[in-house]
Amino acid sequence: MTTAAGPTRVPQEERTRVMRARLLEATVDCLVERGFAGTSTTLVSERAGVSRGAQLHHFPTKNALVVAAVEHLTEKRGAELAAAAASLPEGPRHTRAVMQMLGDHFASPVFIAALELWVAARTDAHLLAAVGPLEQRVGRETHRLTVELLGADESVPGVRELVQATLDLVRGLGLANTISDDTRRRVRILDTWADTLDTVLKGPA
Template sequence: MSATTRVPQEERTRAMRQRLMDATVELLVEKGFSGTSTTLVSERAGVSRGAQLHHFPTKNDLVVAAVAHLTQIRGSDLEAAVDRLPEGPGRTEAVVQMLGEHFASPVFTAALELWVAARTDPALLQAVGPLEQRVGRETHRLTVELLGADESRPGVRELVQATLDLVRGLGLADTLGDDARRRRRILKEWARTLDAALEKGGTPQ
């Protein structure tokens, strides 16, 4: 087979896998883990069952690949949001609001479905756990950088982690209904607390 024939085939295969991954994420959001099946994924992606089973023989194979795909999407979404952040006054609020929106997005909902399923599925946990730890570390590092926080000062690391725990919790609440207005109010007040604490270099008194 010539190179000119092989490259288009590789591109078609890559495009097909991308459609399968996108369909898996969409179905995780719409139907949850238990309602997501390989049959539904192949139908949504417009891929034959035979082709899908060739690349992902089982549901767990498919979902594990989707975990990696989700990790990339979450990283890309955060990078895009970071580029829109303002400098100067108001930056702290912009950062926490950006994080709040990220953790209330459909991508977070899909990831949440995987976390819940992994709790009782050792094979899935083995795939989800390390990637989620990596996402957590990267998100923490990025938050420190965006806030200009000095974690060598007492209490600052805990404040950053509290910020991330807060936005994750608000994201979880959002899965039960649109809570955007309440989320924005809470994060606005938290940004004020955070600004004051970071200026003092530690936990609010």
């Protein structure tokens, strides 16, 4: 960046933040495209357009890089859900829109990246220590958001379990979608479940 007085120096702190963000975004992209086993620090640095030396300075090992990416991915998933929730329509199709939002989220690239980390963490204690607490945080926030969007009263017996079943359903549909495109079946299932939620939560029309 230049001004009339000459080039403007970008503060070191800002350059570091931008470089780290590029590396973490590249890590998520690699997890989606190549899986955990196929993700390497070399591939990440190439994709991020960052020198190998600079990458090693910030993240000296793959585990250090992936652990940092876990938190980055947690923030990204939360931001995407919040943005989608803010644009939901009101009216008679609201519950269906909530289900579509959740279904889309659990079929999105950020969910696929998270899924790769879950599988890897099952046999990696160090990674599990990072993934476990953050995944619990995502779960709590997603549950809270779903309760709010559905207007669910969890003081009513069975309603909390219904919300949990809803999230288990969309998570399972997202998992099925990683094997093959499951869009048409997912739409039918989510439509049916939206009707079920409206019947239980709102009562007969």
